[in-house]
Amino acid sequence: MPRFAAIDVGSNALRLRIVDVGSVGKEKGAQVTFQEVLSQRAAVRLGTEVFLTGSIPAAAIAQACDALRDFRRVMDTANVDAYRATATSAVREAKNGALLVERAHRETGIDLEMIEGIEEARLVRLAVTRRIDLDDRTALLIDVGGGSTEFTILERGEHACSLSLPLGSVRLLETYLKDVETVDAKRLHLLDESVDRGLAELR
Incomplete structure (x- = not known):
């Protein structure tokens, strides 16, 4: 083995x-x-x-x-x-x-x-489809990492498209919340705007 x-x-x-x-x-x-x-x-x-x-x-x-x-x-x-x-x-x-x-x-x-973000998305897709049968549905796979987030759409188990965006937990933390003990409304608004801008490519 x-x-x-x-x-x-x-x-x-x-x-x-x-x-x-x-x-x-x-x-x-x-x-x-x-x-x-x-x-x-x-x-x-x-x-x-x-x-x-x-x-x-x-x-x-x-x-x-x-x-x-x-x-x-x-x-x-x-x-x-x-x-x-x-x-x-x-x-x-x-x-x-x-x-x-x-x-x-x-x-x-x-x-x-x-590796590039698209290869990350491919590896996530392989891991998920080995565990879960998605052959009869449309599925959106999302992998949120520290520096990027990968999106993959499957149509009846077949790969339709993938996208990697520079949105991740560490990236957002370092950019907007570094050394911050309390998240105020202004910082939260900046964080929301950053995520919205990043997700604009999905629309």
């Missing part, structure tokens, strides 16, 4: 998931199954300052490399056969995002791939 791992280097945290992949049923009609072996999260907020300054702080890069080094050790101990490591909004938008990718490879041996 092959053992695979996925690493998500997001704007709000780094995550590792290891699964065993099997199958149920006869060869032609076999259904792929996933058995979780391990799930791990590292609270490294790479999106801090990126959406304001355009760069990942040096301390956050170091913390991310520490987390990836630990993930590498865990994968080696678990005898993972193959993995995919992806970095999303904060890393792809940062001027020094390539530095994190280079250091991750040099210091941990992990090949980190910066």
Whole structure:
């Protein structure tokens, strides 16, 4: 039974998931199954300052490399056969995002791939449709991340369209609510306006 791992280097945290992949049923009609072996999260907020300054702080890069080094050790101990490591909004938008990718490879041996929002949407679609049968309906999938939000429409299980918008929890927090203890009406109004502008592309 092959053992695979996925690493998500997001704007709000780094995550590792290891699964065993099997199958149920006869060869032609076999259904792929996933058995979780391990799930791990590292609270490294790479999106801090990126959406304001355009760069990942040096301390956050170091913390991310520490987390990836630990993930590498865990994968080696678990005898993972193959993995995919992806970095999303904060890393792809940062001027020094390539530095994190280079250091991750040099210091941990992990090949980190910066992916676009549309690829994020595709991966979400694959994950959802493996779990939920949407063949008989029109469905809207929404993935709210730290730096971006992905929208996908399915028509009877078939992909109709996808869109990635620069709206995310960390991005909005850093832009409008950084170091704010109490959210007043003015800040809430600015936050609402920002979300409305971002969602205008959906109309």
